Amino acid sequence: MKKSTYFLFAVVVILLCFIFLFEKKQKTTKEIESSKTKIFIDFLEDVETIERKGFEDLKIEKEGENYFLTFPFKDSADEGAVKGFIEALKGAVAERIIKENIELKKLGLDNPQITVAFKSKDKTKTIKIGNSPPLEKGVYFQTDDKIGVLSDFTLDTIKRSVNDFKSKELCAPLKYENVKKISYYKGNDLVFEFEKINGKWYLSHPFKDLADERKATFYIEDVILWPIMNFEDDSVSEEKANLVNPNEKYEVETNDGNKILIKIGALKDEEKKFYYASVSTRKGIFAVSKNSVRNIDKEAEDFRALAIFSSDINKYESLILSGAEKIVFKNVREKGWIEEKERVKEDQIKTFLFAIENFEGEKKVEKIENLPLFIEISLIKEGDKEEVFFYEDKENLVAEIKSRKIFVSLSKEDSERMKGAVKTIFSQFKENVSH
Known part of the structure; x- marks a missing residue:
């Protein structure tokens, strides 16, 4: 191997060692963030009042569970905006802390440009904003126990407009x-x-x-x-x-x-x-x-509601089918739905009820005279009786909801489902009775 090759190899090794040692000494993003100091220590648990002076003066107060703007006018506050503001400053960190003694006047903190006070029932946390440093970004700040430099990003948070704190729900706080x-x-x-x-x-x-x-x-x-x-x-x-x-x-x-x-x-x-x-x-x-x-x-x-039954069928106490035969179903707490003399099997009843529940009419119609009655269903709950008469109108059924004095037509699909369910339950009833 030539001397020049050895020399180049040695240079590469030295450079790699230098890069390794340099990178090892660099702080990670996490280390840099953790090395920064929070501007507040032991922040308030429950903020009841926020008062800002020096930039769009405002006051926000908590009434019950809700926040309200009380200055410069009374209005509902945006809960998310207020809580976000509190959390942002609770977690805000200083770009650097000034440890040496220095006159507040030189930093513009003797007569601060902006002051924000957070108050709970018995404690207050305050941050004051002063001048901008001459050779770096940000602004000087002072809290109860710290003086330092705050980032422009945190300053923008502090200077959120009054409108940002207004509730975005038109009728707030109405629910x-x-x-x-x-x-x-x-x-x-x-x-x-x-x-x-x-x-x-x-x-x-x-x-x-x-x-x-x-x-x-x-x-x-x-x-x-x-x-x-x-x-x-x-x-x-x-x-x-x-x-x-x-x-x-x-x-x-x-x-x-x-x-x-x-x-x-x-x-x-x-x-x-x-x-x-x-x-x-x-x-x-x-x-x-x-x-x-x-x-x-x-x-x-x-x-207008087009539901055939006003409530979930399972909330009723009794259901009566009146047609060629009369079948009475009882909703028994221990067993569920049964036929009063137990002449219809439970699984047959469940299938029938599943088929007819949640029926909705397709549209409201005017009363049609002289239609043949297909089936009458009566539902009883707490002594009140709800009656629905189903009439045959060609391929479709028309339901007369007695309590509401209206007629609604069922779709062809729902009409077929109702007809099939009723015919099946009557067929099963007759078969079980004959046995």
């Missing part, structure tokens, strides 16, 4: 479960109205009937929790937003009798379907999207 009644108007004309009675939603205008629970729940919940897409500034007046005499409005009545008025005004953005909105319990004008509310374009009739 869906606290709504008793909701009325929808176009102009001054009442279009439809929902009212909760004994835990179920009913349409009380333009007709009185049971509402489809799923559709009504989606609609009402979406109106109450309507996401705010934008908080409009003072340049948007009620006149400009057409909120003085709005195109649409909702009147919401709560369980404790309070009333809330939601106004939907002019179209702001046609592509996004953004509309100006206001609510009587909050200050300001907002932008909301109609895309956020399920079933928003439905008419009252679309919300």
